[in-house]
Structure formats: structure tokens, C-alpha cells
Amino acid sequence: MALQNVWFFLWGLLWAVYFLTDGFDLGLGSLLPFIAKTEEEKRIVYNAMGPLWDGNEVWLITAGGVTFAAFPLVYAVMFSSFYSALMLILFALIIRGVSFEFRGKIESPGWKRIWDTTLFLGSLLPAILFGAAFANIFRGIPIDQQGVYHGTLLTLLNPYGLLGGVLFLLLFLVHGAIWLAIRSEGAIHERAGGTARKLWPLLLVVAVVFLIASKFATNLYANYLAHPTLFIVILITVLALLGTRVFLAKRNYWKAWFSSALTIVGATFFGVIGLFPNMFPSSLNPAYSLTAHNASSSPLTLKIMLIVVLIFVPIVLIYQIWAYHLFKGKVTEEDLAYEEAY
Amino acid sequence: MNVLFLSRLQFATATMFHFLFVPLTLGLSILVAVMETKYARTGDEVYLKMTKFWGKLFLINFAVGIVTGITLEFQFGTNWSRYSAFVGDIFGSLLAIEATAAFFLESTLIGVWVFGWKKLSRKAHATVMWFIAGASNLSALWILIANSWMQHPVGYVIKNGRAELNDFAAVVFQPWALLEFSHVVSAAVILSSFFVMGVSAYHLLKKQHLDFFKRSFRIALAFGLVFSILEVVEGHIHAADVAKMQPAKLAAMESHWETTTYAPKYLFAIPDEKNERNAVEILPIPGLLSLLATHSLSGEVKGLKDFPRDERPPVFISYISFNLMVALGFYFALMTIIGWFKRNRLAESPGYLKLMLFSIPLPYLANELGWVLAEVGRQPWIVYGVMKTPNAVSPIATSQVLTSFLAFILVYGLLGAVGFYLIVRNARRGPETA
Numbered sequence: 115m116a117l118q119n120v121w122f123f124l125w126g127l128l129w130a131v132y133f134l135t136d137g138f139d140l141g142l143g144s145l146l147p148f149i150a151k152t153e154e155e156k157r158i159v160y161n162a163m164g165p166l167w168d169g170n171e172v173w174l175i176t177a178g179g180v181t182f183a184a185f186p187l188v189y190a191v192m193f194s195s196f197y198s199a200l201m202l203i204l205f206a207l208i209i210r211g212v213s214f215e216f217r218g219k220i221e222s223p224g225w226k227r228i229w230d231t232t233l234f235l236g237s238l239l240p241a242i243l244f245g246a247a248f249a250n251i252f253r254g255i256p257i258d259q260q261g262v263y264h265g266t267l268l269t270l271l272n273p274y275g276l277l278g279g280v281l282f283l284l285l286f287l288v289h290g291a292i293w294l295a296i297r298s299e300g301a302i303h304e305r306a307g308g309t310a311r312k313l314w315p316l317l318l319v320v321a322v323v324f325l326i327a328s329k330f331a332t333n334l335y336a337n338y339l340a341h342p343t344l345f346i347v348i349l350i351t352v353l354a355l356l357g358t359r360v361f362l363a364k365r366n367y368w369k370a371w372f373s374s375a376l377t378i379v380g381a382t383f384f385g386v387i388g389l390f391p392n393m394f395p396s397s398l399n400p401a402y403s404l405t406a407h408n409a410s411s412s413p414l415t416l417k418i419m420l421i422v423v424l425i426f427v428p429i430v431l432i433y434q435i436w437a438y439h440l441f442k443g444k445v446t447e448e449d450l451a452y453e454e455a456y
Numbered sequence: 457m458n459v460l461f462l463s464r465l466q467f468a469t470a471t472m473f474h475f476l477f478v479p480l481t482l483g484l485s486i487l488v489a490v491m492e493t494k495y496a497r498t499g500d501e502v503y504l505k506m507t508k509f510w511g512k513l514f515l516i517n518f519a520v521g522i523v524t525g526i527t528l529e530f531q532f533g534t535n536w537s538r539y540s541a542f543v544g545d546i547f548g549s550l551l552a553i554e555a556t557a558a559f560f561l562e563s564t565l566i567g568v569w570v571f572g573w574k575k576l577s578r579k580a581h582a583t584v585m586w587f588i589a590g591a592s593n594l595s596a597l598w599i600l601i602a603n604s605w606m607q608h609p610v611g612y613v614i615k616n617g618r619a620e621l622n623d624f625a626a627v628v629f630q631p632w633a634l635l636e637f638s639h640v641v642s643a644a645v646i647l648s649s650f651f652v653m654g655v656s657a658y659h660l661l662k663k664q665h666l667d668f669f670k671r672s673f674r675i676a677l678a679f680g681l682v683f684s685i686l687e688v689v690e691g692h693i694h695a696a697d698v699a700k701m702q703p704a705k706l707a708a709m710e711s712h713w714e715t716t717t718y719a720p721k722y723l724f725a726i727p728d729e730k731n732e733r734n735a736v737e738i739l740p741i742p743g744l745l746s747l748l749a750t751h752s753l754s755g756e757v758k759g760l761k762d763f764p765r766d767e768r769p770p771v772f773i774s775y776i777s778f779n780l781m782v783a784l785g786f787y788f789a790l791m792t793i794i795g796w797f798k799r800n801r802l803a804e805s806p807g808y809l810k811l812m813l814f815s816i817p818l819p820y821l822a823n824e825l826g827w828v829l830a831e832v833g834r835q836p837w838i839v840y841g842v843m844k845t846p847n848a849v850s851p852i853a854t855s856q857v858l859t860s861f862l863a864f865i866l867v868y869g870l871l872g873a874v875g876f877y878l879i880v881r882n883a884r885r886g887p888e889t890a
Binding site: 171175200437 | 515516519523544547551552555565566576615618620859882
């Protein structure tokens with residue numbers, strides 16, 4: 115029981131870290147057509163996330179892998195239920211991933227336009243779909259006792275699900291714009307900061323609407339009402355969101371970015387805590403819900419995987435932080451002149 | 457057209473496509489690391505140019521390999537949910553370990569390598585490439601341990617209606633996994649060295665960048681020679697292991713119908729599955745099959761007729777993929793041995809160079825055939841002797857799978873076309889002359 119609860123928390127944490135890391139490059143990819151005017155500015159956008167996006171995406175693989183290892187039944191039912199949505203996400207991530215590498219290999223505006231489009235769509239779709247998928251999990255999924263899904267792709271596109279999609283997109287857009295402000299200079303730097311400041315009020319409104327809608331569309335608040343101290347998570351998240359704006363006003367982009375990162379982690383945990391111990395609640399009958407307690411692996415596997423995660427995740431964090439540290443500076447002309455640059 | 461058939465077709469398409477890019481990642485990362493180390497040690501600019509030229513091809517290939525690998529991890533959940541629920545306790549943990557312990561390192565460092573030329577010292581930068589090569593191959597190790605468990609499940613008990621882990625060490629350290637890993641990694645190094653030798657041959661034939669491509673050729677040749685000879689030896693041990701652990705696969709890949717001692721090996725046969733015999737059998741070598749499979753001329757080799765019809769793998773596909781792969785394996789060893797004698801007068805051996813240029817696709821073919829044999833030959837089981845493939849598929853709508861399958865064909869088709877086009881284009885262009 116205790117082990118399963120620890121794993122439930124780790125499961126939420128891994129998804130949160132995925133959204134925190136890949137979030138900024140998904141956001142930045144979705145902003146590309148609007149924020150970069152010239153070829154040089156486009157290349158700055160690419161190279162601002164260039165060295166880091168690949169490592170960020172592995173958090174998704176890890177979150178997926180850990181779901182498979184620790185909660186096989188959740189992995190099986192979740193991914194077969196979300197078949198079409200997940201396929202869309204995967205294809206989007208595919209065309210997005212190769213855009214980086216392919217774009218600069220041929221000097222032709224038409225060629226580059228193709229990969230700018232795929233980067234844009236490949237970033238926008240996952241941002242929205244991840245949000246929609248998680249909002250739908252919060253809401254409950256029409257699965258029966260056997261874990262068979264009774265719905266279609268359109269079932270997921272209900273108002274609350276769509277609201278979740280918009281919320282994630284806005285979170286990532288702000289997160290990405292701030293990252294670009296950190297890593298660029300001059301006109302595009304100003305534009306990136308300005309974009310973050312302009313999007314922020316919209317994010318605030320959607321976040322508040324989402325918090326209110328969750329009261330009516332989901333059961334998330336039950337855990338909070340049972341343990342009111344948990345409201346502190348929501349409070350921290352809201353403060354982080356407000357802090358983002360404060361630091362944006364001060365043009366302190368690193369602090370704004372960390373604030374925005376905390377907002378994303380907080381938003382994920384808002385839902386994860388509300389779900390506990392459910393992982394994939396059934397909207398047909400609560401008895402059919404998959405929980406941390408009825409869908410987990412054997413105690414031995416949970417123990418071994420816990421050791422693996424406790425050893426390797428800190429190591430991963432160390433070398434990823436090192437990589438971030440290496441590439442924290444402004445993207446300069448010298449960087450763009452690089453043969454290998456995107 | 458049902459969910460099972462389409463899901464199998466889709467998974468086969470996705471894995472085989474993914475594996476067009478994996479071996480070059482595994483092998484070329486090592487070769488580039490060798491080149492960069494030579495540069496870091498000697499400061500010789502030719503080695504820097506080599507690192508950059510082969511590194512660029514490596515990176516294009518790497519990008520396609522990475523993105524097509526991501527879909528695979530999720531397809532177990534989307535299309536094979538019953539399998540996932542049944543084996544997640546074991547199989548899922550191996551995939552999760554792969555991501556945390558290996559794939560992370562590879563993906564994080566690739567960005568550092570590409571963008572870190574001026575941020576790191578020469579030695580540190582070369583070390584990063586070694587870590588990428590190591591992490592890629594470590595990644596392969598975990599994936600192959602997972603596949604080995606499907607081929608030869610160990611360390612589990614059936615409990616709570618699923619396979620649960622009871623001996624982690626038995627799963628990780630089973631000999632099958634070690635054999636499969638050495639087989640796949642050797643094949644990857646062979647493919648990569650033939651790739652480097654083939655591209656080098658192209659330029660040597662055009663009489664351009666002679667010094668650059670002679671050196672590249674010789675580095676690749678050394679690796680190709682060692683690993684193609686190793687592969688022949690290892691392949692034999694591997695097949696003998698299959699004979700013991702998966703007798704039905706062995707019988708199918710040899711198209712061997714009757715259980716006999718002193719079983720002959722036919723150098724050429726055409727299986728006739730309907731009538732449970734071979735339509736054509738020529739050039740028998742008496743006792744060779746018994747000798748290869750059991751290490752004794754009088755050893756008994758089980759024939760296909762000893763297995764119920766519904767527990768036999770497709771014979772024709774198994775037989776063709778095995779024999780073609782073996783023939784190619786010998787061809788690679790032969791070509792690299794010849795190359796070793798010609799290594800100091802490559803530019804004067806246009807016939808050999810031409811052959812090497814046209815041999816580039818062959819290791820790709822051999823790699824794919826190996827996987828076809830491994831996976832088709834395991835049928836009808838998804839986990840050998842434990843779970844049959846039809847029981848593994850997700851309860852989902854056919855239309856969904858049909859749509860995604862068509863999308864796979866379309867997206868992967870375009871991706872493959874662009875990826876190979878860029879590799880060929882950059883390979884032909886040669887190193888930067890500046």
C-alpha cells in the first residue's frame with residue numbers, strides 16, 4: 115500500500131517534470147510563426163531550444179515507461195482508450211523532432227517553410243492534446259469493468275477537456291516565450307518578453323475558469339475538502355502564476371521562468387492530488403476505476419523500480435542541469451554560424 | 457482485416473522502419489568516437505574533418521531513429537494492451553529502466569555534442585561522443601533483454617492472472633539476452649562499417665579526398681573484419697541455442713519436417729507448408745544439421761510434424777529469412793577479409809571498391825531479416841510458450857487501427873524518403889573543403 119502510494123506520487127512527478135521541461139519547447143514551437151519575423155530570428159528560436167529539446171522529450175518516454183512498469187493496467191487501458199489522441203500526439207512529435215535536423219540541411223525557403231510548419235503543428239497539437247487528455251482523466255473516462263473504452267476521439271473533446279487543452283497550451287506558450295527571452299537579444303528578445311506579458315492575463319483567466327469548472331465537472335476537490343491543508347498546493351500554484359507576472363514586469367526572465375515552471379508543476383499536482391488514489395477513473399461506474407491500489411505491479415517490481423528511479427533520476431537531473439547550464443546564455447551570431455547549428 | 461492483423465502489420469512496419477536507423481546509430485557512434493579520439497590525441501585536422509563529416513550523417517540518421525523509437529514504446533499500450541497488462545510487471549520495467557538508465561544520457565548528450573564544440577575542451581568533447589556510443593548500446597542492451605524475455609521467458613511466476621517477476625537477476629543475466637545483444641550489436645557494427653566503407657569507396661572511385669577516405673575506409677575495415685568474423689561464430693552458437701530453447705523455430709528456419717538423427721542440411725530447399733514437406737530439396741550435406749544444432753552427427757533434431765499445426769511458425773518466411781541472413785553473414789566476412797589484403801592499395805582496386813559501394817544496402821537487409829526470423833519464428837507466441845499473439849491485442853475498433861496504419865505508411869514513407877535523401881546527398885557531397 116505504502117509502496118503503491120509512493121509510486122503514485124512519483125508517477126505524477128514524472129509527468130510534471132515532463133510538462134515543465136518539454137513544455138517550454140512545445141510552447142516555443144507553437145509560437146514560431148508569430149514570434150520570429152526573419153530567417154535569422156527563426157534560427158534563434160530553433161537554436162534556443164536546439165540543444166535541450168531531445169533530452170526534455172525523454173521525460174515523456176520515462177513517464178510512459180514508468181506507467182508501464184509500475185501500473186501496467188493503467189498503461190494498457192489508458193493508451194488503448196486514448197488510441198487516436200495518442201497516435202496524433204506521436205505523429206506530431208515525430209514530424210516535430212525531425213524538423214530540427216532536416217530544416218537547415220537544404221538552403222531553400224520552400225524547404226524551410228515545410229519544416230517550420232511541421233515544427234509548429236508538431237508542437238501545438240501535443241500541447242493541446244496532453245491538456246485535453248489529462249482534463250478528461252480528471253473528469254472520468256467511459257471505461258467498463260474490462261477496461262474497454264466506450265467512446266471515440268470526439269468523446270475527449272468535451273468543453274472541460276478542451277478547456278484543459280487551452281490551459282496547457284497557454285502555460286506552455288508563456289513558458290516558451292520566457293525561455294526565448296532568456297536566450298535571445300535585441301528585437302526578438304523584446305518581442306518574446308512582450309508576448310509573455312500579453313499572454314499572461316489570458317492564462318490567468320483560463321486558469322481561474324479551469325479551477326472553477328473543476329468544481330462542477332470533476333471530483334478533484336473531494337481530497338482537498340477532506341484534507342484542507344492540501345489547499346496549499348493550489349495556493350502555491352496561484353502565487354507562482356502571479357509571481358511569473360511580477361518577474362516579467364521586472365524583466366527578470368530567469369525568475370519568471372522558474373515561476374512559470376513551478377506553475378506548471380503545481381497545475382499538474384493540483385490534478386494528481388485531486389485524483390488520488392484514482393489514476394484512470396471510470397465515468398460509467400466508480401467501481402471500474404483504475405487506482406494506484408488495483409492496477410499496480412507486484413511489490414517486487416515496485417521495489418526494484420523504486421531503487422532504479424532513486425539512483426538514476428538524480429543522476430539524470432545532474433547531467434541535465436549541467437546541459438542547461440552549458441546552454442543558458444544568449445544565442446549569438448557566432449552560435450548561428452556553426453556548421454552543426456539548426 | 458481485423459484488429460489483430462492490422463496491429464501486427466502496423467507493429468511490423470513500425471519496428472522494421474525503426475530498425476533501418478538503429479544499427480547505424482549503434483555502430484557509427486563508435487566509429488565517430490574513434491575518429492574524434494584520434495583527433496583529440498593527435499590534433500590532426502583530417503580526423504576533425506572525419507568526425508564532422510561522418511558525424512553529420514550520424515546525426516541525420518539519429519534524428520529519424522529517435523522519433524520512430526518513441527512510437528514503439530507506446531504501441532504496446534495502444535495496440536497490445538492485453539499483453540501489456542499481462543507482462544507489464546516484467547517487460548514494462550525493462551523499458552522503464554532503458555529510458556532512465558540509458559536513453560536519457562544519449563538524448564541529453566547528443567545536444568551537448570552538437571552544440572558544445574566551443575564550450576568543451578577537445579578531450580571532453582570526444583568523451584561526450586563515447587558516452588553517446590555507450591549509452592546507445594546500453595539502451596540496446598535493455599531493449600534486447602526485454603525482447604529476450606519474450607523469446608525465452610524466465611524469472612517469473614503466473615500469479616493474479618498475469619506474469620509477475622520473481623527473479624530479476626534471472627531476467628537480466630539470462631544467456632539468451634547476452635547472445636541476442638552480441639548478435640545485434642555485431643550486426644550493427646557490420647552495417648556501420650559497410651556504410652563507411654561504401655561511402656568511402658564512392659569517393660575513392662571518383663578519385664577525390666583520397667587521404668580522407670582511405671583513412672576512413674581502414675578504420676571501418678578493422679571494425680568490419682573483427683565483427684563479421686565474430687558474427688559468424690556467434691551466429692552459430694545462437695542458432696544452437698535456438699535449437700534447444702525454441703525447437704519449433706529451428707525446425708521452421710531449416711524447413712525440417714521429420715524428427716531424425718543424422719539430419720542433413722540442404723543447401724537449397726523450397727518449403728511446401730500445405731503438404732508438410734519440401735517441394736524441392738537439393739545438395740544435402742549429411743548430418744550437418746544435427747551437427748550444427750546439437751554438436752553431434754547423431755543428435756536428434758525435432759521436425760515440424762512433431763508440433764501441432766497451430767503451434768508452428770510460418771515456415772517459408774522463417775526459412776528464407778534465416779538462410780538469406782546466413783549467406784549475407786558469410787559474404788560480409790569474405791568481403792572484409794579480401795579488404796584486409798587490399799587495405800594498402802584500395803585506390804588501385806576499383807572492382808573491389810565498386811562491389812563495396814553496391815554492398816551498402818546488404819547489411820540493412822541482413823539486419824531486417826534477422827528480426828523477421830526472431831519475431832515471425834516465435835509465432836504463434838508473443839511470449840514463447842506463455843501467451844499467444846491473438847490473446848495480446850487491444851479491444852479497440854478496427855477503423856482506428858486502419859487509420860493509424862495508413863498514417864504510419866504515409867508519415868514513415870515520407871520520413872524515410874527525406875532521411876535517406878539527406879544522408880545520400882550529404883554523403884556524396886563529401887567533407888567540407890574549407
